Amino acid sequence: MKTKLLLIIVVLFVLFYLYLAHLNPETVRLFIGSGRFYETSLANFIMFAFLLGVLLATVVGLFSDLGRRIKGFQERRRQRKEDEIRSLLEKAKALFSSGEQEKARELLERIIRERPEKKEAYLELSNLYLARGDKKRALEIVNLAKTNVGKQEEILLRGAQLYLMMKDYPMLEGELKEILRINPSNVRALSALRNLHVMKKDWEGALDVARRLRRVSKTVENERALLGIRYERAREIIDRNGNKLDDAIKELKELLDEDKRFAPAYIALAEAYRRKGRHNDAARVYGRGYTKTGHVIFLFKMEDFYIERGDPAVILKIYRRLLDVSPKNEMISLLYARLLLRLEMIDEALEVLNTVSARGATFPALHRALAEAYLHRGDVETAIKEMRKALPKRDLYISFFCTNCSDEKEEWTAFCERCGRWNTINLKGPLEPPETFLEGLLKEEEIDRWPSLEE
Numbered sequence: 001m002k003t004k005l006l007l008i009i010v011v012l013f014v015l016f017y018l019y020l021a022h023l024n025p026e027t028v029r030l031f032i033g034s035g036r037f038y039e040t041s042l043a044n045f046i047m048f049a050f051l052l053g054v055l056l057a058t059v060v061g062l063f064s065d066l067g068r069r070i071k072g073f074q075e076r077r078r079q080r081k082e083d084e085i086r087s088l089l090e091k092a093k094a095l096f097s098s099g100e101q102e103k104a105r106e107l108l109e110r111i112i113r114e115r116p117e118k119k120e121a122y123l124e125l126s127n128l129y130l131a132r133g134d135k136k137r138a139l140e141i142v143n144l145a146k147t148n149v150g151k152q153e154e155i156l157l158r159g160a161q162l163y164l165m166m167k168d169y170p171m172l173e174g175e176l177k178e179i180l181r182i183n184p185s186n187v188r189a190l191s192a193l194r195n196l197h198v199m200k201k202d203w204e205g206a207l208d209v210a211r212r213l214r215r216v217s218k219t220v221e222n223e224r225a226l227l228g229i230r231y232e233r234a235r236e237i238i239d240r241n242g243n244k245l246d247d248a249i250k251e252l253k254e255l256l257d258e259d260k261r262f263a264p265a266y267i268a269l270a271e272a273y274r275r276k277g278r279h280n281d282a283a284r285v286y287g288r289g290y291t292k293t294g295h296v297i298f299l300f301k302m303e304d305f306y307i308e309r310g311d312p313a314v315i316l317k318i319y320r321r322l323l324d325v326s327p328k329n330e331m332i333s334l335l336y337a338r339l340l341l342r343l344e345m346i347d348e349a350l351e352v353l354n355t356v357s358a359r360g361a362t363f364p365a366l367h368r369a370l371a372e373a374y375l376h377r378g379d380v381e382t383a384i385k386e387m388r389k390a391l392p393k394r395d396l397y398i399s400f401f402c403t404n405c406s407d408e409k410e411e412w413t414a415f416c417e418r419c420g421r422w423n424t425i426n427l428k429g430p431l432e433p434p435e436t437f438l439e440g441l442l443k444e445e446e447i448d449r450w451p452s453l454e455e
Contacts, residue, residue, distance in 0.1 A: 006214075053446065085115050096128055104128060116148040123158060134168055153179055157188060164192070172196060185216045194225065195420060203233040227262055228422030230255050230413065235268050235414075240276065245272050262423050263295045264414035270301065279309065285319075288317055296335065296427055297412045303339055402427050 040048075088111055095104035105128055111121040122145035129138035142159045149155060156179045163172035173196055178191040190213040198207035210226045230251060237248040252269040255262060273282040283305065290298035299319075304444030306315040319336040326332060333352055340349035400409040403426050405419035415422050 020416065026280055043121060049172065058101055063360070085118060088155045089118075089120055092121075096124070096131075101132070112144075112148075119149045119152065119155065122149065123154065125159060126162075135162055137194070138162055140168070146311055151178060151182065153183055153189075160189070160192060167307055169196065169200075184212070187213065187217045190216070191222075193222050194229075197227075198229065198232075198420065201232075203229060203236055207233060213324060224422065225420075228264075231262070231268060234265075234272075238268060238272050242275065245276055248272050260292045263289060263297060265318055266293070267297065267301060267414070270305075274305075296331070297306060299335055300412075303342070305340075312339075315339065315345075400427060402426075 020095040020141050049099070055269045088107055091110070092104045095101075095107065105125065108121050108128065110124040112125070113117055115121070122141055125140040126141040126145075129135075129141060139159065139162045142155060142162060145155045146159075149167070156175055160172055160175040160179070163169075163175055171194065175195040176196070179186050180193070183189075192207055194206055194209040194213055197203075197209060206229045207226075210222070210229050213222055225436055234248040234251040234255070237244050237251075249269060249272050252265045252272065255265045256269070259265075266285055270282040270285040270289070273285060286302045286305065289295070290302075302318060303315050305314055316339070319339060321334065322332050323329070323336060331381050333355070335350040337349045340346075340352065400412050401407065402409070402416040402419060402421070402424045404424045405416060407416060407418040409425055411417075412425050414425075416424050
């Protein structure tokens with residue numbers, strides 16, 4: 001079939017040539033330079049030009065096909081080599097997982113010799129040295145990768161991880177900034193740099209990075225961290241720069257508009273008011289903080305505040321009002337008795353504690369308070385019995401823990417250094433958590449009617 005088709009094309013071509021020759025009997029000259037020329041018929045000239053074009057197109061096509069074949073051969077060869085390297089890399093990983101670290105190391109080093117641009121081999125080899133506890137050698141492998149492969153994000157992140165483990169914070173900061181120079185939106189680098197500034201207590205730097213992080217990753221955790229950093233910056237102003245208390249107050253109010261349950265901000269705001277001499281405003285902030293969050297720290301703060309002001313009757317009145325609303329709340333009863341003991345109102349404290357005990361409640365803080373009350377009355381024998389009930393436990397009175405990482409705290413703090421979060425420190429033990437006794441206590445409109453210094 002192909003032969004017949006080719007024969008038909010040749011016949012048609014010859015007929016076309018004869019037809020042109022018949023119509024164009026005249027001759028033409030083709031000059032080739034220096035006065036020389038070739039003379040032929042117009043039909044011959046046309047056919048010659050046509051055949052030359054076909055020949056050139058064929059030659060170009062042949063070279064093009066040859067180029068594609070060469071590229072295809074090179075690509076197949078490269079792919080076979082890549083598959084071989086990938087197979088070796090998988091084998092090295094398997095050896096590493098099975099505990100044959102020395103064989104894995106030799107294989108990875110072979111890969112690096114043969115393919116020095118293979119990033120994964122450097123990362124696996126650094127993992128191997130890290131598993132051996134040789135952080136210095138692991139870092140040398142990462143630096144070698146930077147030289148041979150280039151400063152890629154994944155390599156720089158591994159270097160940052162090693163600098164963090166080695167506690168080389170200046171180098172860690174430099175590595176993180178280099179990552180962000182390459183990719184300003186790298187969430188891992190931004191988070192690590194923010195946390196580094198927090199660790200250094202560089203609140204301005206932490207705030208700048210936290211805002212950049214929020215633009216690329218609006219997670220709940222990042223939002224909470226930003227609130228915490230803003231709080232710390234305001235707290236720093238209160239502690240160090242009394243001339244800018246108004247700026248701190250403004251920032252804390254804006255922060256509380258965004259999160260009304262951020263307990264540390266209420267405490268810092270009350271402290272700012274106290275330093276400005278606005279004691280009634282400070283008292284109202286403590287009250288509002290307790291109403292919004294139910295956090296026991298506000299009761300402690302109000303105890304100190306009113307006792308320091310020489311008016312403990314106010315905080316006693318507050319506790320009594322709370323007990324009127326929730327008379328069976330063991331938390332409030334215990335704290336009220338604790339305050340009575342502090343004020344040496346021993347009989348009243350014993351009455352409250354015995355009432356709680358009569359309901360069947362039993363926890364270390366209760367027995368500790370009873371022991372202290374009986375000791376004040378001179379009933380040493382009973383005091384010892386109560387103390388023995390409390391001693392097996394660590395949390396003898398009121399202790400705290402982080403609701404995020406469960407780290408125990410002797411005192412309330414705004415920030416948990418173990419997990420790096422704010423507003424997570426709460427009460428520990430069998431006492432009711434704040435959320436369970438929020439309902440039915442003071443309403444928002446009642447805050448301004450709390451006992452004040454003028455009452």
